[in-house]
Amino acid sequence: xxxxxxxxxxxxxxxxxxxxxxxxxxxxxxxxxxxxxxxxxxxxxxxxxxxxxxxxxxxxxxxxxxxxxxxxxxxxxxxxxxxxxxxxxxxxxxxxxxxxxxxxxxxxxxxxxxxxxxxxxxxxxxxxxxxxxxxxxxxxxxxxxxxxxxxxxxxxxxxxxxxxxxxxxxxxxxxxxxxxxxxxxxxxxxxxxxxxxxxxxxxxxxxxxxxxxx
Amino acid sequence: xxxxxxxxxxxxxxxxxxxxxxxxxxxxxxxxxxxxxxxxxxxxxxxxxxxxxxxxxxxxxxxxxxxxxxxxxxxxxxxxxxxxxxxxxxxxxxxxxxxxxxxxxxxxxxxxxxxxxxxxxxxxxxxxxxxxxxxxxxxxxxxxxxxxxxxxxxxxxxxxxxxxxxxxxxxxxxxxxxxxxxxxxxxxxxxxxxxxxxxxxxxxxxxxxxxxxxxxxxx
Numbered sequence: 313x314x315x316x317x318x319x320x321x322x323x324x325x326x327x328x329x330x331x332x333x334x335x336x337x338x339x340x341x342x343x344x345x346x347x348x349x350x351x352x353x354x355x356x357x358x359x360x361x362x363x364x365x366x367x368x369x370x371x372x373x374x375x376x377x378x379x380x381x382x383x384x385x386x387x388x389x390x391x392x393x394x395x396x397x398x399x400x401x402x403x404x405x406x407x408x409x410x411x412x413x414x415x416x417x418x419x420x421x422x423x424x425x426x427x428x429x430x431x432x433x434x435x436x437x438x439x440x441x442x443x444x445x446x447x448x449x450x451x452x453x454x455x456x457x458x459x460x461x462x463x464x465x466x467x468x469x470x471x472x473x474x475x476x477x478x479x480x481x482x483x484x485x486x487x488x489x490x491x492x493x494x495x496x497x498x499x500x501x502x503x504x505x506x507x508x509x510x511x512x513x514x515x516x517x518x519x520x521x522x523x524x525x526x
Numbered sequence: 527x528x529x530x531x532x533x534x535x536x537x538x539x540x541x542x543x544x545x546x547x548x549x550x551x552x553x554x555x556x557x558x559x560x561x562x563x564x565x566x567x568x569x570x571x572x573x574x575x576x577x578x579x580x581x582x583x584x585x586x587x588x589x590x591x592x593x594x595x596x597x598x599x600x601x602x603x604x605x606x607x608x609x610x611x612x613x614x615x616x617x618x619x620x621x622x623x624x625x626x627x628x629x630x631x632x633x634x635x636x637x638x639x640x641x642x643x644x645x646x647x648x649x650x651x652x653x654x655x656x657x658x659x660x661x662x663x664x665x666x667x668x669x670x671x672x673x674x675x676x677x678x679x680x681x682x683x684x685x686x687x688x689x690x691x692x693x694x695x696x697x698x699x700x701x702x703x704x705x706x707x708x709x710x711x712x713x714x715x716x717x718x719x720x721x722x723x724x725x726x727x728x729x730x731x732x733x734x735x736x737x738x739x740x741x742x743x744x745x
Binding site: 362363378381405407409413455461 | 588625
């Protein structure tokens with residue numbers, strides 16, 4: 313039976329989950345949720361995800377939401393299949409977790425707000441807050457400086473292998489580079505740039521990009 | 527070798543990890559970091575956490591930052607001792623714990639943290655609490671707590687009928703929150719209130735709460 317992933321294929325958080333499923337070669341079906349029509353705020357969907365956000369998954373009779381919980385679940389469930397996205401020892405797993413937390417708490421909010429102001433609000437015909445966008449960009453600059461330093465010592469964030477910590481960044485950085493005109497944040501940093509080139513050229517991510525129609 | 531935790535006893539993120547360590551009956555040494563002197567924003571601390579934040583855990587050669595990652599590591603390393611916080615024997619229960627840990631991280635924390643900042647940290651910078659920010663985030667937190675109220679009417683704790691890291695993660699910020707005028711958001715929701723009274727009375731948290739005196743320093 314396939315895993316049902318509820319959410320649009322073009323939204324960042326569903327992409328996080330879909331990339332993980334593709335890396336692990338897990339069959340899935342995308343159940344499109346129309347965010348513009350506010351399907352995610354309707355009673356049916358709220359039964360799946362009480363905070364009214366995408367994605368949610370349904371795997372036979374097992375249901376989950378929160379994209380980072382979902383990827384941790386599938387990376388553990390299929391630990392022996394495909395690339396090891398979690399790390400081998402308790403210590404390695406802790407370092408993967410650490411950088412997943414960095415993505416969640418030091419990176420995501422800045423990218424989210426930047427993309428909201430520069431891309432999403434204008435697409436909806438509204439004015440973005442350019443002062444807020446600038447502030448996010450300046451903070452993101454400092455965060456990328458830390459990433460540059462980290463990636464000068466290891467090929468990937470948690471060490472020498474691609475893990476969930478790197479995977480979790482893919483959708484957000486794609487938005488920055490392709491939609492928000494912020495590619496220089498990546499391209500001006502030698503190690504961040506090399507890391508982005510490597511992770512965004514993985515077959516699973518490229519498959520997702522095709523599915524999303526990019 | 528004992529674990530070393532670099533942080534401050536009054537800090538909610540340090541307290542998060544210490545509560546977990548106490549639940550697991552793990553020995554550790556708290557190495558104070560002087561926040562008021564900006565020690566966390568300078569070397570040598572920056573070499574431990576380049577984001578300049580506490581806490582940091584050192585366990586032999588392993589050095590970790592991010593309080594939630596540290597807590598999960600402690601809960602897994604000491605899974606055979608103390609209280610079971612991660613349900614490692616049930617794959618699906620463990621997944622539910624992961625969901626509600628993420629809910630704390632992505633829904634609860636972003637709403638409660640600015641309120642704590644306005645009441646406790648802004649005055650340190652010579653500012654009065656910004657009521658607009660407080661009101662906006664109180665509105666968001668109220669909606670999150672509505673979801674919690676419904677969930678906790680069905681299960682005793684967030685991830686099921688068992689206490690887990692998902693509940694623990696809420697303790698330290700909520701402890702400070704209950705000292706603010708916004709505490710009604712918790713008290714007005716009977717299942718949330720009962721849950722809060724239950725989890726905040728656990729001995730492991732009581733040990734840590736006694737040192738969480740930020741508010742008292744302000745008076």
